């Protein structure tokens with residue numbers, strides 16, 4: 625989508641600190657990290673949120689991408705978050721999986 629910030633990151637129009645990519649997904653550092661490690665995994669094609677994601681293969685690619693990133697960085701303890709909808713804190717309407725790590729993470733979150 626032309627005015628989507630994560631589409632622009634996916635196609636290189638907006639620079640990002642890329643951590644991992646393949647044919648289907650890209651992973652890059654969050655611009656406003658909430659932990660020493662805060663990475664976003666996105667599909668290269670535009671999907672608004674988990675509510676709109678119908679492609680099971682892409683779903684698997686996204687979660688497998690989390691494993692690729694954590695394996696690459698040697699991270700064993702991490703949190704994976706998908707905020708879906710404004711009421712749940714979603715601010716960018718191009719689906720993304722947060723990978724958060726590098727500090728103690730309490731549960732349940734605040």
Ligand code: 5GP
Nearest residue numbers: 629640652653654655656707713714715716
């Ligand atoms: P949400 O609240 O939608 O789940 O998360 C959006 C995330 O995207 C936030 O953590 C925010 O810091 C990050 N973000 C927003 N704009 C940019 C950007 O232009 N570049 C990067 N790298 N991250 C961004």
Ligand code: ZN
Nearest residue numbers: 628631670718
């Ligand atoms: Zn997009």
